[in-house]
Amino acid sequence: MTTQQVDAIQPSEADRNADLVAKAKAWWSTSIIDIQPGIIRIKGEPIENMIGNVGYVHMVWRMLRDDIPSAGQLHLLEAALVSAVDHGPQAPSIAIARMSVTCGLPLNGAMSSAINMLDDIHGGAGEQCLLLFNQLLDAAEASAGEPESVLEQVMAAHAKAHGRIVPGYGHRFHPIDPRAVKLLAMVDEAAAAGVVKGLHAKAGRLIEAHLAGRSSKPVPMNIDGATAVIYGELGFDAALARGLFILSRSVGILAHAWEQKKQGGRIKGPMPPSMGYTYTGPAANE
Ligand SMILES: CC(C)(COP(=O)(O)OP(=O)(O)OC[C@H]1O[C@@H](n2cnc3c(N)ncnc32)[C@H](O)[C@@H]1OP(=O)(O)O)[C@@H](O)C(=O)NCCC(=O)NCCS
Known part of the structure; x- marks a missing residue:
């Protein structure tokens, strides 16, 4: 194979860079959040629509799952939390x-x-x-x-x-x-x-x-x-x-x-130091 033929099958620098970028983008994949300059979307919902409109417990649900909770479901989740x-x-x-x-x-x-x-x-x-x-x-x-x-x-x-x-x-x-x-x-x-x-x-x-x-x-x-x-x-x-x-x-x-x-307080143990505990080792060797 000639040098020209080898060069022809080598990927160009642009192709190599595109491949590296594709690999880097695939390194982390998430369906939770989409962030771009000036854009923050949680599961497709712009964060500015959520702020002031959904509660914290709703947010917990949306972050963990793909379905939208009903008011009754949120009531139970909130009670548990x-x-x-x-x-x-x-x-x-x-x-x-x-x-x-x-x-x-x-x-x-x-x-x-x-x-x-x-x-x-x-x-x-x-x-x-x-x-x-x-x-x-x-x-x-x-x-x-x-x-x-x-x-x-x-x-x-x-x-x-x-x-x-x-x-x-x-x-x-x-x-x-x-x-x-x-x-x-x-x-x-x-x-x-x-x-x-x-x-x-x-x-x-x-x-x-x-x-x-x-x-x-x-x-x-x-x-x-x-x-x-x-x-x-x-x-x-x-x-x-x-x-x-x-x-x-x-x-x-x-x-x-x-x-x-x-x-405040420094080095507090589980009990006041005046409260003893039970020693079960050998008797004092005096
Ligand atoms: C929480 C826990 C450590 C409290 O234990 P405790 O009140 O100190 O009870 P003891 O370990 O002294 O056990 C007392 C008796 O109840 C039984 N017991 C206690 N918890 C039990 C349980 N979860 N399932 C079956 N039997 C249980 C013990 O076997 C023992 O029976 P016995 O006296 O006939 O031999 C214990 O109930 C437990 O390990 N529960 C499971 C873990 C759990 O749910 N943790 C969350 C706690 S909020």
């Missing part, structure tokens, strides 16, 4: 935020430390709980029966896979979690109005009844369980139940970190 904002300075996530501030962390450090521990047992149980509700409802649908008919089988499979603790149930403080009671009542109202189907609420109550009387203390549905009911009824993915809880609790985390910052 309001319900979990705070559970007092002894809730581990809040305590960590406050302790972090007294150790010198700025608000971002305090918030990330607190959010980092919202996992399977505290705050993150909603995800596993919604997965369980979905398993129960899917099993009922697969058997063309009611959830009652597959409850024992689904709970036995869950216990075998994950042990006897069922996520979304039980509370250290509350014999009955008042937030769960209110949220379920709202789901019932929404189901009666045709906003949701009420299937996740049914699944949640069946599991609560299944757990009743099996332990030394009552194991009622807790906030993670009740918000999982709402997120399931609204059609959110189970993984988002955790993310939405974190979104909600972040408000309380910020408020407590800020309050602690204003109060």
Whole structure:
């Protein structure tokens, strides 16, 4: 092949540049937001049309999903987000935020430390709980029966896979979690109005009844369980139940970190130093 023939099949510099630009543009792809000079559109909606016209909860929905929420759906989502904002300075996530501030962390450090521990047992149980509700409802649908008919089988499979603790149930403080009671009542109202189907609420109550009387203390549905009911009824993915809880609790985390910052205090541990703890190691070797 001659040099002229080789040159002829080599891409030109312009073609190479166009290829690089195409690769760079394909590196990130998003259907969420379109930004160009002077233009910001969320899911096609100019931001200036949204500002002043849609609420924050509507914005959360639109960012996470492609459908447009009804007023009834937003009412439920807002209730779930309001319900979990705070559970007092002894809730581990809040305590960590406050302790972090007294150790010198700025608000971002305090918030990330607190959010980092919202996992399977505290705050993150909603995800596993919604997965369980979905398993129960899917099993009922697969058997063309009611959830009652597959409850024992689904709970036995869950216990075998994950042990006897069922996520979304039980509370250290509350014999009955008042937030769960209110949220379920709202789901019932929404189901009666045709906003949701009420299937996740049914699944949640069946599991609560299944757990009743099996332990030394009552194991009622807790906030993670009740918000999982709402997120399931609204059609959110189970993984988002955790993310939405974190979104909600972040408000309380910020408020407590800020309050602690204003109060001052240095290196505050979980208890006043005068309160001891239980030492279980070897006796003093004197
Ligand atoms: C939140 C939680 C840690 C509180 O636990 P607790 O009140 O300290 O209860 P204990 O761990 O002392 O358990 C007391 C009894 O209730 C049972 N129990 C507690 N939570 C249970 C649950 N979710 N499912 C089944 N049984 C449960 C325990 O097995 C134990 O039974 P036993 O005494 O017959 O052996 C616990 O209920 C739990 O892990 N729940 C699941 C995770 C969750 O939903 N987290 C969100 C909390 S808001």
